Amino acid sequence: MAIFADKHNGLVYHDDQGTHCSAFDQVKEEAVRTLVEMIKESLPDGDHHRLTIKVRDDGGGVVLQVSLNFEVEAERRYGGGSSPDSHV
Template sequence: MPRFFFDTYDGDKLIPDDVGLELESLEVAKAEAQKCLPEMAKDALPDDNHRTFVVNVRDEAGKVILRMALSLVIEEGAVDDQPVE
């Protein structure tokens, strides 16, 4: 089985994954990356009004093969009904 490495960045600190996980496929690795993003956002609430959490998935050769990000935007005061783009 291939090994995938999940490097995380919470807007302040990059945490490289030196161990990785043996997973069946890139699709399974994608699902793992997607699961960790909400946890990162929950554990590292931003000090400002915007933060982007990132997971880079690397293959065994060290090449980034997938990047997934989640942005947290906080709006205060008079907020209109328009979605954030």
């Protein structure tokens, strides 16, 4: 079972079906892949997100946690609201 949480807005999603994995490397790969999918769905909705996946075994114990902190911060303003880098 996996628990998906967006700490910024307090939403928690439970995956009650889960995914069977035969090796820890497979568990890690699946968790990272799922986090990337969550990022695609969550961003760019806001400037601050903490996304976390907790992977649990059949007994409910946490075997892996994968997290990502996402923040957008303006360092300073430039005249006219444009960036000094034309490609940004």
